[in-house]
Amino acid sequence: MIRFNQVNKTYPGGFLALKNVSFQIAPGEMAFLTGHSGAGKSTLLKLISLMEKPSSGTIHINNQNLDNVGYRQVPYMRRHIGMIFQNHNLLMDRTVFDNVALPLIIEGYSQKEIRRRVEAALEKIQLSDKQKCFPYMLSGGEQQRVGIARAIVNKPPILLADEPTGNLDPKLSLDIIKLFEEFNAAGVSVLIATHDLGLIARMRYRTLTLKSGNMITDGIVDGLHSQTEVVSE
Numbered sequence: 001m002i003r004f005n006q007v008n009k010t011y012p013g014g015f016l017a018l019k020n021v022s023f024q025i026a027p028g029e030m031a032f033l034t035g036h037s038g039a040g041k042s043t044l045l046k047l048i049s050l051m052e053k054p055s056s057g058t059i060h061i062n063n064q065n066l067d068n069v070g071y072r073q074v075p076y077m078r079r080h081i082g083m084i085f086q087n088h089n090l091l092m093d094r095t096v097f098d099n100v101a102l103p104l105i106i107e108g109y110s111q112k113e114i115r116r117r118v119e120a121a122l123e124k125i126q127l128s129d130k131q132k133c134f135p136y137m138l139s140g141g142e143q144q145r146v147g148i149a150r151a152i153v154n155k156p157p158i159l160l161a162d163e164p165t166g167n168l169d170p171k172l173s174l175d176i177i178k179l180f181e182e183f184n185a186a187g188v189s190v191l192i193a194t195h196d197l198g199l200i201a202r203m204r205y206r207t208l209t210l211k212s213g214n215m216i217t218d219g220i221v222d223g224l225h226s227q228t229e230v231v232s233e
């Protein structure tokens with residue numbers, strides 16, 4: 001589903017943000033991605049969502065080598081990937097309904113289908129009663145859930161989240177992760193980048209750890225130890 005093989009990413013200016021990174025996420029798997037600020041977490045997610053290109057190495061998404069994806073195919077590939085951001089990137093002058101509808105409008109769905117799908121997505125995040133509200137009328141946790149509804153409204157098989165619980169208290173963070181677990185139980189592959197080691201330890205999912213662009217461990221975080229060290233090929 002997601003496969004990195006010896007991927008390097010150098011940004012213009014020469015900064016090496018990812019170094020020889022290899023890993024796989026299986027279809028239907030849920031995993032965390034962690035590491036210090038600047039370790040390369042967002043860069044890794046941007047490579048999966050085709051917002052950046054690797055400098056060397058290969059990336060496969062759904063068995064498609066991204067090297068062979070021309071820029072015209074990028075929007076098609078992105079339809080398979082839901083992306084959630086820490087600051088949720090909602091349009092503040094549009095209602096909750098319109099924000100969630102956005103990906104479907106871009107894809108040219110009919111009005112009837114848009115209403116059906118948006119209502120289903122809002123029900124899933126338990127915000128059906130707020131569909132006419134503007135984002136500023138919602139709490140931080142509610143805004144984050146709207147961002148999640150927008151990411152899943154076109155039912156992508158892959159969900160990527162970049163610090164989705166960054167501004168939320170522990171209880172709300174757990175609610176958001178539980179929502180991801182529900183999507184995962186329905187077969188969606190989920191990769192969540194986070195600094196929140198407490199959350200990771202509580203959840204006991206596979207965790208990929210980056211340090212200065214190197215993938216240093218890959219495994220279940222269980223208290224202080226027990227991750228597998230990644231041995232470079």
Ligand SMILES: Nc1ncnc2c1ncn2[C@@H]1O[C@H](COP(=O)(O)OP(=O)(O)OP(=O)(O)O)[C@@H](O)[C@H]1O
Pocket residue numbers: 011012013015016017035036037038039040041042043044
């Ligand atoms: N567009 C860019 N041009 C140049 N350097 C960049 C660019 N984007 C990121 N970097 C650098 O690459 C490194 C990795 O950045 P990245 O955003 O992937 O880290 P991160 O682990 O997500 O950090 P944080 O947790 O603080 O968001 C950083 O040193 C950053 O300065």
